Amino acid sequence: xxxxxxxxxxxxxxxxxxxxxxxxxxxxxxxxxxxxxxxxxxxxxxxxxxxxxxxxxxxxxxxxxxxxxxxxxxxxxxxxxxxxxxxxxxxxxxxxxxxxxxxxxxxxxxxxxxxxxxxxxxxxxxxxxxxxxxxxxxxxxxxxxxxxxxxxxxxxxxxxxxxxxxxxxxxxxxxxxxxxxxxxxxxxxxxxxxxxxxxxxxxxxxxxxxxxxxxxxxxxxxxxxxxxxxxxxxxxxxxxxxxxxxxxxxxxxxxxxxxxxxxxxxxxxxxxxxxxxxxxxxxxxxxxxxxxxxxxxxxxxxxxx
Amino acid sequence: xxxxxxxxxxxxxxxxxxxxxxxxxxxxxxxxxxxxxxxxxxxxxxxxxxxxxxxxxxxxxxxxxxxxxxxxxxxxxxxxxxxxxxxxxxxxxxxxxxxxxxxxxxxxxxxxxxxxxxxxxxxxxxxxxxxxxxxxxxxxxxxxxxxxxxxxxxxxxxxxxxxxxxxxxxxxxxxxxxxxxxxxxxxxxxxxxxxxxxxxxxxxxxxxxxxxxxxxxxxxxxxxxxxxxxxxxxxxxxxxxxxxxxxxxxxxxxxx
Numbered sequence: 001x002x003x004x005x006x007x008x009x010x011x012x013x014x015x016x017x018x019x020x021x022x023x024x025x026x027x028x029x030x031x032x033x034x035x036x037x038x039x040x041x042x043x044x045x046x047x048x049x050x051x052x053x054x055x056x057x058x059x060x061x062x063x064x065x066x067x068x069x070x071x072x073x074x075x076x077x078x079x080x081x082x083x084x085x086x087x088x089x090x091x092x093x094x095x096x097x098x099x100x101x102x103x104x105x106x107x108x109x110x111x112x113x114x115x116x117x118x119x120x121x122x123x124x125x126x127x128x129x130x131x132x133x134x135x136x137x138x139x140x141x142x143x144x145x146x147x148x149x150x151x152x153x154x155x156x157x158x159x160x161x162x163x164x165x166x167x168x169x170x171x172x173x174x175x176x177x178x179x180x181x182x183x184x185x186x187x188x189x190x191x192x193x194x195x196x197x198x199x200x201x202x203x204x205x206x207x208x209x210x211x212x213x214x215x216x217x218x219x220x221x222x223x224x225x226x227x228x229x230x231x232x233x234x235x236x237x238x239x240x241x242x243x244x245x246x247x248x249x250x251x252x253x254x255x256x257x258x259x260x261x262x263x264x265x266x267x268x269x270x271x272x273x274x275x276x277x278x279x280x281x282x283x284x285x286x287x288x289x290x291x292x293x294x295x296x297x298x299x300x301x302x303x304x305x
Numbered sequence: 306x307x308x309x310x311x312x313x314x315x316x317x318x319x320x321x322x323x324x325x326x327x328x329x330x331x332x333x334x335x336x337x338x339x340x341x342x343x344x345x346x347x348x349x350x351x352x353x354x355x356x357x358x359x360x361x362x363x364x365x366x367x368x369x370x371x372x373x374x375x376x377x378x379x380x381x382x383x384x385x386x387x388x389x390x391x392x393x394x395x396x397x398x399x400x401x402x403x404x405x406x407x408x409x410x411x412x413x414x415x416x417x418x419x420x421x422x423x424x425x426x427x428x429x430x431x432x433x434x435x436x437x438x439x440x441x442x443x444x445x446x447x448x449x450x451x452x453x454x455x456x457x458x459x460x461x462x463x464x465x466x467x468x469x470x471x472x473x474x475x476x477x478x479x480x481x482x483x484x485x486x487x488x489x490x491x492x493x494x495x496x497x498x499x500x501x502x503x504x505x506x507x508x509x510x511x512x513x514x515x516x517x518x519x520x521x522x523x524x525x526x527x528x529x530x531x532x533x534x535x536x537x538x539x540x541x542x543x544x545x546x547x548x549x550x551x552x553x554x555x556x557x558x559x560x561x
Contacts, residue, residue, distance in 0.1 A: 001342075002342055002343075002344045002490075003341050003342070004339055004340065004341050004342070004343045004344075004525060006521065006524070006525040006526075006528040006529045006532075007528065007529060007532055009491065009493075009494070010490060010491045011342075011343060011344045011490045011491075047491075059543050059544065059546070059547045060547070062544065062547040062548070062551070063546075063547035063548070063550040063551040063554075064551065065551070066547065066548055066551030066552065066555075067550075067551035067552070067554040067555045067558075068551075069551075070551065070552065070555040071555050071558075111394070112393050112394070225544050225547065225548075228540060228543055228544050228547065229537075229540040229541070229544060230540075231540070232532070232536050232537070232539050232540025232543060233536040233537050233540055234536075236532045236533050236536055236539075238532065238539070238540065238543050240528055240532070240539070240542070240543050240546065241528065243543060243546070243547070244546060244550070247546070247547060247550040247551075248550060251550055251551055251553075251554030251555075252554060252558075254554070255554060255555075255558040288391040288392060288393075289390060289391055289392070290392075291387070291392060292385055292392055294456075294460070295384050295385045295386075295392075295456075296382055296383065296384055296385075296453070296456035296457075296459075296460060297382070297383050297385075297394070297460075298380055298381070298382050298383075298457060298460050298461070299380065299381045299383070300378050300379075300380050300405070
């Protein structure tokens with residue numbers, strides 16, 4: 001069934017977009033990530049302009065992470081104190097990121113910057129996550145005990161605060177910094193940033209896995225709502241019809257994904273996610289290195305007088 | 306849809322009454338509406354060559370070239386080059402005020418209709434259509450085989466937005482003609498100008514113009530206008546929609 005998208009200005013197959021939403025939703029529910037780094041390239045692939053894709057995906061991620069956050073909230077798997085400290089940094093980071101985005105666009109070569117940061121970020125995070133999970137799996141297979149959790153330099157910082165639900169005692173400085181970084185990266189790359197946030201929270205901040213996904217979803221939700229508003233007000237590029245189809249597919253997929261995720265062991269989950277992130281990063285890298293089939297591209301600058 | 310509109314009273318347009326012939330044309334639909342299930346359409350242009358007393362008696366065979374131009378826009382064509390091992394956009398040309406849709410139709414090959422010189426002057430054929438580029442501080446069209454110009458035309462043609470078909474116009478009788486105007490699914494919204502040029506034995510003898518518009522209606526129009534004019538409300542509504550969808554899903558899928 002074809003449907004005409006009012007902002008993207010082209011007809012799409014509703015079932016195709018629904019299926020894409022559901023597939024990405026499944027992945028996002030399973031790993032507790034927004035899935036923006038998968039959805040945006042997919043939309044561009046079916047012919048939607050990158051600008052509209054990025055803007056519309058933001059609202060799709062908001063819906064997906066809200067439904068996810070609600071179910072984690074019911075299971076008391078969200079740490080409200082930790083989430084609010086993260087949000088302070090997240091909002092500041094997003095604002096800073098949008099400002100940088102505008103500056104970069106004025107300089108030109110924004111597309112290249114986005115592609116390069118995708119490559120660097122995704123391949124780094126992906127391979128780190130993959131190798132860590134692989135080591136963890138090997139250890140359990142050999143029956144060895146996991147290495148003892150040691151406190152790192154982060155736990156020596158001042159301004160300590162007790163996060164009751166996560167059962168950690170931690171300085172607010174690294175938490176705010178992490179929020180700023182994620183908000184900044186998210187605004188520039190058009191992603192929620194959950195896939196970076198979750199490992200940072202686990203390995204650097206030592207947040208227990210019981211609250212990490214739910215809490216990261218809260219940050220994704222707020223930054224993506226913020227991004228939706230910003231895109232709608234400044235660029236008028238949010239396609240609500242496209243977003244709605246993606247949302248319906250996404251939230252449905254996320255529910256099944258969340259259930260599937262609980263059945264899989266943590267290490268295996270991280271192994272899969274690492275592999276997924278790595279492959280998206282490699283795909284971007286290949287695109288940059290291999291000679292494109294067409295060296296020319298056209299971009300419309302808008303209707304002139 | 307086209308057939309029902311054929312019955313509608315023709316909007317007759319008088320052509321350049323030059324040298325005794327008059328061109329009378331009409332489009333099957335002067336207002337194409339883009340609805341949720343729009344996925345491309347074909348309009349029909351039909352008309353006739355009216356002869357009068359001043360028409361030379363020996364002139365009986367006519368040639369026609371139909372040019373359809375969509376709303377104009379500024380566009381940029383970029384070229385990628387390998388720099389430090391990766392392919393990045395290096396050079397670009399800006400095309401100013403060029404048609405977003407461009408179609409050229411004729412009843413036989415352009416070079417058979419008229420001389421290269423007249424074809425160039427009358428902008429007959431994609432190679433002769435004026436596409437203004439900004440090269441540094443200058444504004445000019447360049448030679449037809451310019452890399453950026455030909456890439457621009459090739460890419461637009463691949464998307465079905467530029468086309469040239471020297472066999473699309475058919476003469477039903479020596480003076481009655483018709484041609485189809487195919488509109489792709491990804492059609493630019495706006496006013497389309499149709500220009501019909503009449504040739505006889507290689508000479509340009511007159512032209513006429515008509516137009517049609519492509520509009521979004523109903524829900525599409527409402528969404529597009531709201532997004533442009535009330536960005537804040539639109540954003541709030543989209544954000545609220547996102548929250549509602551997420552909340553509904555968590556209710557529907559809640560397992561108690």
